[in-house]
Amino acid sequence: xxxxxxxxxxxxxxxxxxxxxxxxxxxxxxxxxxxxxxxxxxxxxxxxxxxxxxxxxxxxxxxxxxxxxxxxxxxxxxxxxxxxxx
Numbered sequence: 001x002x003x004x005x006x007x008x009x010x011x012x013x014x015x016x017x018x019x020x021x022x023x024x025x026x027x028x029x030x031x032x033x034x035x036x037x038x039x040x041x042x043x044x045x046x047x048x049x050x051x052x053x054x055x056x057x058x059x060x061x062x063x064x065x066x067x068x069x070x071x072x073x074x075x076x077x078x079x080x081x082x083x084x085x086x
Contacts, residue, residue: 001027002034009041017041032058032068039071048075 001024009017018041024034039054055072059065076085 002031002037005034005041006037009037009044014041014045030061032062032065035068036071043075048079051075 001020005017005020005024007017008014008020018038021034021038021041024031025038028034035054035058039051042048042051042054052072052075055068055075057068059068059072062068073085076082
């Protein structure tokens, strides 16, 4: 499902890409790759707030993982939300 989501997104069908990535998350909520890919899709569409939310979900599930909160912080900092990024 993640590969299908990436493929649709790469071919320009972002709606279908998002659909498949959400299906991947529904099938396996612990799949960090699916969350990261979905967040990247939102980021590429300039949906930065949505991208941050997608990174916050796996961060809440696996609080010791540094990747998702780091990515969320980078997006927040790019938006000028330095306090939130910290």
